[in-house]
Amino acid sequence: MAEPRVAPMPVRTETGGGGPSAAVMGTYARQNLVFARGEGSWLYTEGGEAYLDFASGVAVNALGHAHPKLVAALTEQAGRLWHTSNLYRVAGQERLAERLVEVTFADKVFFCNSGAEACEGAIKTARRYHFVNGQPERWRIITFEGAFHGRTLATIAAGGNPKYLEGFGEPAGGFDQVPFGDLDAVQDMISDDTAAIMVEPVQGEGGVRTAPDGFLQALRALCDEHGLLLIMDEVQSGVGRTGKLFAHEWSGITPDIMAIAKGIGGGFPVGAFLATAEAAKGMTPGTHGSTFGGNPLATAVGAAVLDAVLEPGFLDTVIARANRLAQGLAQLKDEFPGIVLEVRGKGLLAGVKLAPPVADVVKAVIGEKLLAVGAGENVLRILPPLNVSDADIAEGLARLRRAFAHLSAKS
Numbered sequence: 254m255a256e257p258r259v260a261p262m263p264v265r266t267e268t269g270g271g272g273p274s275a276a277v278m279g280t281y282a283r284q285n286l287v288f289a290r291g292e293g294s295w296l297y298t299e300g301g302e303a304y305l306d307f308a309s310g311v312a313v314n315a316l317g318h319a320h321p322k323l324v325a326a327l328t329e330q331a332g333r334l335w336h337t338s339n340l341y342r343v344a345g346q347e348r349l350a351e352r353l354v355e356v357t358f359a360d361k362v363f364f365c366n367s368g369a370e371a372c373e374g375a376i377k378t379a380r381r382y383h384f385v386n387g388q389p390e391r392w393r394i395i396t397f398e399g400a401f402h403g404r405t406l407a408t409i410a411a412g413g414n415p416k417y418l419e420g421f422g423e424p425a426g427g428f429d430q431v432p433f434g435d436l437d438a439v440q441d442m443i444s445d446d447t448a449a450i451m452v453e454p455v456q457g458e459g460g461v462r463t464a465p466d467g468f469l470q471a472l473r474a475l476c477d478e479h480g481l482l483l484i485m486d487e488v489q490s491g492v493g494r495t496g497k498l499f500a501h502e503w504s505g506i507t508p509d510i511m512a513i514a515k516g517i518g519g520g521f522p523v524g525a526f527l528a529t530a531e532a533a534k535g536m537t538p539g540t541h542g543s544t545f546g547g548n549p550l551a552t553a554v555g556a557a558v559l560d561a562v563l564e565p566g567f568l569d570t571v572i573a574r575a576n577r578l579a580q581g582l583a584q585l586k587d588e589f590p591g592i593v594l595e596v597r598g599k600g601l602l603a604g605v606k607l608a609p610p611v612a613d614v615v616k617a618v619i620g621e622k623l624l625a626v627g628a629g630e631n632v633l634r635i636l637p638p639l640n641v642s643d644a645d646i647a648e649g650l651a652r653l654r655r656a657f658a659h660l661s662a663k664s
C-alpha cells in the first residue's frame with residue numbers, strides 16, 4: 254500500500270510552475286488560463302480577472318454561466334436522485350424526449366453523453382434501418398470534406414480529417430467523402446451500398462461554412478430518390494445557435510436522423526440522437542445502450558435549457574443579437590481589410606476569415622480578455638452565449654477592434 258498522504262502533493266507542471274499540470278495527458282494545446290467562476294457571458298480567473306466569453310465552451314454554454322434556472326434545475330435534482338441506470342425507466346428522460354419529439358421532426362430519442370456518441374448512434378441507426386429492411390449491404394455513409402463528427406474511431410473516419418486519423422490504424426470503414434456543397438459529387442458517390450448522407454448544416458470546426466443555398470433541400474431529394482436516410486449533425490448548430498431551434502429548419506426540410514449535444518446541456522454533458530419512427534425501426538432492445546446516457550441530472554438540465562430556448566420570443570432575440578454582431582463584424586472587415594477577409598456564419602455561430610494565422614489572433618484576442626475559438630480555413634469562431642446582452646456584444650466588438658488594431662500595427 255502506498256503511504257497515506259498528509260498534505261496535498263504540489264502540482265507537477267510541464268513548465269515548472271505556472272504552467273499546465275504534467276499529470277493531465279497532453280492532447281490539447283491549452284491556453285494558460287484557469288477560470289474559477291462564471292456569470293452570464295463572463296468568466297473570472299482565480300485572481301479575479303474578468304474575461305468576456307465569446308467561446309461559450311465551444312457552443313456549449315448556450316445560456317452563459319451559472320444561469321439561475323439551470324443551477325436550480327441541477328441542484329434540485331442533485332438533492333433527489335443522481336443515477337439509476339437504463340435498466341429502469343427514467344422519468345426526466347421520458348419528459349425531455351417527449352418535449353424534443355414535440356418540437357422537432359423526430360418520433361424517437363436516444364440519450365448519450367457527447368456529440369461523438371450522438372453521431373455514432375446516428376450512424377448505427379441508419380445502418381440498422383437498412384439491415385432490418387433486408388438490405389444489410391447498405392451500410393456506407395456519404396460525408397463531407399471539412400466535416401467534424403467527433404474523435405471516436407468511427408467519427409474520425411466519418412470526418413476524414415487526416416490529422417485526426419494519423420497513427421490510429423486503418424480508418425473505420427463505410428465512409429465515402431465528397432466536397433462540401435458539391436451535389437454532383439454526392440450523386441456520383443451514391444451506390445447500392447449507400448445507407449445515408451451525413452451533413453452539418455453549418456460546418457463549425459471546418460471553418461463556419463454554411464451549406465450553400467438549396468444544398469440541404471437537394472440532399473433531401475437525393476435521399477428520397479435513392480431510399481437513403483438523411484442524417485443532420487446539429488451538435489454545434491443546434492439548440493438555438495443559428496436563431497432557429499435547429500439550423501436545418503432554415504432550409505425547410507427535415508432529416509431522418511439528427512445528432513445533438515453541446516448546447517442542449519448548457520455545460521452539463523448531454524448528447525442525443527433523434528429519429529423518425531421509420532428511421533429508428535431497427536433500434537430494438539439490445540441494439541444500443543449507454544450507462545450514463547440520459548441520467549436524471551443530465552435530463553433535468555437538458556429540459557431546463559430547452560424550456561429557456563423555447564420561451565416565446567427567445568429565438569427572435571438570438572436573431573436580433575446575431576444581426577448586431579454581424580453588423581459589427583462587417584464594420585471591422587471594412588476597418589481592417591488586412592486582417593479580416595470575410596465574415597461568415599449563421600446566427601450566433603459566427604466566423605471571421607483571417608489573413609494572419611488564427612492562432613495569433615486567438616492570442617491577441619485573449620490579450621484583450623476576450624475568448625473566441627479557432628476553426629478550419631483560418632477562421633475565428635465567435636460563439637457568444639445565446640442570451641448575451643447588447644452591452645456585452647458591443648464590448649466584445651470593442652475588444653476585437655483593439656486586438657485587430659494591435660495586430661495591424663505589428664504587421
Ligand SMILES: *Cc1c(COP(=O)(O)O)cnc(C)c1O
Nearest residue numbers: 367368369401402403457488489
Ligand atoms: C463538437 C462536435 C462533435 C463532437 O462532440 P463531442 O461532444 O466533442 O464528442 C460532433 N459534431 C459536431 C458538428 C461538433 O461540433
